[in-house]
Amino acid sequence: MKFEKPQTGNPHRLTVNQHVFPKSCISRFCNSDGVVQLFSRKLGRVIELAPGNDFFCVKRMWDQSAEAGIGKRAEDRFVRLARGIISGSVKTVGVFEKAIVEEFFSLWRTRHKFKVEGLPDIKLEGLSGDQLTKDEQEILESKHVSFMLEGVMPGRFAASIHLFGFHQQFAINNHQMQWGIVRAGQGEFIVPDCFQDMMVIPLTPTIAIAADQSDSVLTIDEVATVNQLALTRVTDYFFARNFSRCPVIKRSPPRLQRMFVPD
Template identity: 60%
Template sequence: MKFEPTQPGNPHRLTVDQHVFPKAGIQRFTNSDGNVEIFIKKLNRVLQLRPNNPIFCAKRVWDQKTEAAVGKHIEDRFQALARAIVNGTVTTIGILEKRVVEEFFSLWRARHKFRLEGLEDVVLHGIAGDSLTKDQQEILERKHVMYAVDGVMKGRLLASVHVFGYQNAFLQDNQSMQWGIARSYSDEFIAPDCFADMMIIPVSPRIAIVADQPDMILTHDQVAVINQQAIARASDYYFARRLALIPVARKVRLPFELRFSNRQY
């Protein structure tokens, strides 16, 4: 799918650089300079980047409704939970928190898929649609209205349909599954661009939410194995506060049973 730029000056303030993993989540991994250390696979090198760097973003792959309404609602609820976990006011994932965690994990995976694969335009057979100007299209998108132009609906306008479809399937698949808060006292986590089928959400350098596990304190070896899995599953990059200090297992031998998603988006 080809990137479609906005009108010059972006008069309707449509989001062009769309974070796959939220900026607020990346910010919790920043060092004293306000950067994260990111290893970019295609460059085979480590860079120091700000959380707002476009490398963390898709380029207008989903529409404004999916970004500013659907995604923001899910993100805001998760970020409130993440802050509460970090400051210690939430110490376990209960029934209400479980829904927040799973909606966010599903959104993260969906965004990552959209970024890698795009969303194809859809031909609406038998529906002509309208011949809209670029300005009219952007006004409609800003108002979260779906539209077709000359019988074709742009793929990004259907992103929210996919998000809800993936979310409902994921929630259904994991009704009986519990999440645990995993903490490390000394070692730090790597955050990949996506964990893919491994059901882990990095919250901060020393906290992660892990599927099908009790709340626990991780050993050095357990953190090292999770980091090895993060590196293996990252498609384009992974980041941390200081990569040189991150433990990574040389051999994959899971010291506890990690949960994987049965459903591939």
């Protein structure tokens, strides 16, 4: 699907650069200079980037409803939960927190899927669609309304349906799954562009939420294993506060061997 540029000046304030992993989440990994260390597979080297850099974004891959509606609501709920965990006011992931965590993880993974696979335009047979000017199209999208042009619906309008469907299926598949708050006793976590089938959400360089784990402190070997498994799931890049503080190991301690999405 080709990126569709908005009108000059973007008068209806459509989000063009859309973060796959939220900017607020990346920000918690910044060093004192306000940047993270990132390894780009394409560039083949480490670079330093601010969380708002376009490198973390796709261009108008999903519509404004998926960005400012379902996506923002999931992000906002997760950000509040993350703040509670980091401050210590939230001690464990209970039933209410589990729903928030799984909604966010599904959002992250589905956005990454959109980035990798795209969202093709949808041809609807027997329907001619609307005769709309560019301005009318953007007004409708800004108000979270979908439309067709000459019988074709831009693929980005299917995003909300996919987001909802993938999340519902994820929740069904993992209804008995429990999540734990894990902290690095030594070392720091690496964040891949997506953990994919590995159910981990890093909150800070030393705190993460992990599936099928008890609230606990990880040994340096366990942190190294999480980082190694993260690297095997990278598509385009991974980042951290400081790579020199991120151990990596291929050995898998027993209690981390079930941290995956069940088939």
